[in-house]
Amino acid sequence: MKLRVTPIGNGTVIDHIPAGQALNVLKILGIDRTTEATISVLMNVTSRRSGKKDIVKVEDRELEEEEVNKISLIAPGATINIIRNRQVVEKYTVDMPDLIVGVLRCPNPSCISNTNEPIKSQLLVKSKNPVVLRCVYCEQPITEKIADYLI
Amino acid sequence: MREFSRDEIDSVLDLAESLEPYARGGKCEALSGKILALLFFEPSTRTRLSFETAMMRLGGKTLSLGPAEGSAIAKGESLADTIRVIGAYADALVIRHPKEGSARLASQFSPVPVLNAGDGAGHHPTQTLLDLYTIRKESSLENLKIALVGDLKYGRTVHSLAYALALYGADITLVSPPTLEMPAQIKLDLAGKGTSVYETHDLDEVIRDVDVLYVTRIQRERFPDPYEYQKVAKSYRIAPENLVGAREGLIIMHPLPRVDEITPEVDETEHAVYFKQSFYGVPVRMALLKMLIGDRLD
Numbered sequence: 001m002k003l004r005v006t007p008i009g010n011g012t013v014i015d016h017i018p019a020g021q022a023l024n025v026l027k028i029l030g031i032d033r034t035t036e037a038t039i040s041v042l043m044n045v046t047s048r049r050s051g052k053k054d055i056v057k058v059e060d061r062e063l064e065e066e067e068v069n070k071i072s073l074i075a076p077g078a079t080i081n082i083i084r085n086r087q088v089v090e091k092y093t094v095d096m097p098d099l100i101v102g103v104l105r106c107p108n109p110s111c112i113s114n115t116n117e118p119i120k121s122q123l124l125v126k127s128k129n130p131v132v133l134r135c136v137y138c139e140q141p142i143t144e145k146i147a148d149y150l151i
Numbered sequence: 152m153r154e155f156s157r158d159e160i161d162s163v164l165d166l167a168e169s170l171e172p173y174a175r176g177g178k179c180e181a182l183s184g185k186i187l188a189l190l191f192f193e194p195s196t197r198t199r200l201s202f203e204t205a206m207m208r209l210g211g212k213t214l215s216l217g218p219a220e221g222s223a224i225a226k227g228e229s230l231a232d233t234i235r236v237i238g239a240y241a242d243a244l245v246i247r248h249p250k251e252g253s254a255r256l257a258s259q260f261s262p263v264p265v266l267n268a269g270d271g272a273g274h275h276p277t278q279t280l281l282d283l284y285t286i287r288k289e290s291s292l293e294n295l296k297i298a299l300v301g302d303l304k305y306g307r308t309v310h311s312l313a314y315a316l317a318l319y320g321a322d323i324t325l326v327s328p329p330t331l332e333m334p335a336q337i338k339l340d341l342a343g344k345g346t347s348v349y350e351t352h353d354l355d356e357v358i359r360d361v362d363v364l365y366v367t368r369i370q371r372e373r374f375p376d377p378y379e380y381q382k383v384a385k386s387y388r389i390a391p392e393n394l395v396g397a398r399e400g401l402i403i404m405h406p407l408p409r410v411d412e413i414t415p416e417v418d419e420t421e422h423a424v425y426f427k428q429s430f431y432g433v434p435v436r437m438a439l440l441k442m443l444i445g446d447r448l449d
Contacts, residue, residue, distance in 0.1 A: 110271050112250040117229050119256060137252025138273055139153075141336070 005040045011059040013081040014071070019044050022054035024147050025071045025078075028103055029063065037061045050077075065092070070103050072096040073131065074147050096128045104133070104142070104149040111138040121151065152276045152311040157318040164284050166438035167431075173208055174434040182211035185444050188241035189215035190233070190257075191268070192248040197407060197429060198268050198277070202245050205436035209445075214241065231260045238262045242444045246270075264443040266436075272307055278406060279311040281435040282365070283319075285428040289402045290362050295321040298357045301367035301387055301412065303333040308406045309367055310337055317346040324357050325350045328383045331373065354387055359396045364389070364422075366405045366412050390414040394422060404428050 017025055022041050026032070031039060040057040047053040062082050071078055072094040082090035102120035106113045113121045113135065122136035133142040142149060173179040187206040191199055199215070206213045216237070230253060238244060238261040246257050247268040254267030254274070269275040286292055297316060299309045303325055313333070316323060323341065325333050329352060341348050351357060358364065369387060374380035388411060389403065405413060405425040417423050 106252075108251060110249075110251050112230070112248075112252040112256045112270075115230075115250060117231050117256060119231070119259070135252065137255050138270075139252070 005042055005055075005057065007086060008040075008057050008059050008083055009086050010084055011037070011057065011061055012063045012068075013083060014056040014058075014063075014068070014075075015053070015079045015081060016047070016049065017054040017056065017071075017075045017078050018050070019052035019054055021074050021147070022056050024074050024150060025054070025056055027150055028070050028073070029058075029067060031058070066097075069094050069097050070100065072128075073100065073103065076129070076131070096125055096131075098125050099123070099136075100125065100133065103151060104146065105151050106135040106138060106140055107142055107149055108135065108138050108140040111135060111140065113137045152274060152279050153314050155276075155315070155318075160280065160283060160315065160318065163280055163435065163438050163442070164287055166441065167280075167284055167434040168288075170209075170437045170441065171434040174205070174430075174437055176208075179208060180210035181441055181445050182206065182209035185209075185211040185242040186240065187211055187213045187440065187444075188237050188244050189213055190237060190244055190246045190248075191216065192246075192253075193269070195247055195268065197432070198247065198275075201429075201432040202266075202268065202436050205433050205440055208433065209437055209440060211242075211440070211444075230256060234260045234265075235262070243440065266439060266443070269307075272305065274311055275307055276311060277432070277436055277439065278308050279315050280439070281428065281432040282308070282312050282404065282406070283315055284431050284435050285404060285424060286363055286402075288431065289424045289427065290400060292319045292321075295319060295363065296324070296361045297321055297363040297365060298324040298326050298354075298361045299333075299365045299367070300326040300354060302331045302369050302373065303327040303367075304331040305370075305373065306367045309333070309365065312365065313337060313341060317341050317344040320346070322347050323349070324361060326352070326354050326357060326387075328352060328369070328387070331369065354389075355393065358393060358401075359398070362398060362401060364401065364403045366403060366409075368405075368408070368410055368412055384411070388412060388414065389417055391416050391420060394420065397422065 022043050038059040042055040044052045068080050078094045080092055081088045100123040105121050123133040126132040126134050203213050234257045243264045244261055245266045245268050246254050249271045251271040251273035253270045258265040267276055303309050338348055369384055371380050401422050402424045403422045407429055
């Protein structure tokens, strides 16, 4: 298969994102129009492993493991490649943290975390596969349509 | 309530038992010089007065924010700020607030201990503790067979109570109209803890077979059709004739206020313990206050 985007010299490549989730990955990472780094987004690339996948490349920025692990909520099998001088110097699969802070809002409209209190949403990870999250405040579980609750 | 272990619950109930004589008027100065702030952002009579009584019976003082002031504050100021300010005036806070999770938020911002007196449709843990205390005093928490009756869908007290009873290995029968059954997630959680849960719509079927009938109010507003409500409410009304053949030691509990789920004639029977239950809120809340703000040395 011919790659439509050339390899990057330095930065981070997020590979094996489920097809269609690349924009949500950018959202979770806080990458938006104010970001100065060059970003390449590939969607619906043919993959031997999963049929179709998305890929995100962030140039000249090495994402920290802690921030990148948040994407495991919607892309649990994603792999992170840290590139320096065109060489992969580090490669790992994202791992879901035990507590998700400020990424998803609680689905319960009566929850105190959905008001104007000076707090960030906090969701405990009760199970990683299947994903079961529970709001630290009101204890409401989230098990599906997780991307719908992205802040 | 789910975070409590059985040992922790037992230690609260043991202390409540030792404080009961003081709840009945014996002189006690254990919390003399201490101040409890009552922050009620929603109306409540029983819970608020019972906390106030508990604090006064221990020789302490209370200050309180009524629902009117509470809602005025809630409009402009964040709960977090209110808690930080009033937390600096008192030795402990009691909070009732319409939003779920509000007590946990309060505990994050408060410099002093926070007691949850009900957070919307969420939890009401002190009610659960006083329910357990009542069962322990008037019946037994060992090998208990209990029927939870009425609105099991929206009633937060029965949800918390069911989780707590699971710690004691109780046999739980759920009796409700089909539209007000206990949420499936809670039934799954209970079954996961090894609790035997049986479900029925027929109250008469279980009345002779249990040690405790825990009755809750079926709210009229849950039914769009008044005729439907009348029919359901009537089939879950307990009168002396329903109690023929019941176990001798059967106790009937109710978190109150009751409307007509239990007829006044039942009050005269030995089965009725709901007014004692309401009183037991005082020693139980005394125990919690003493544990949280009492001197550790005495």
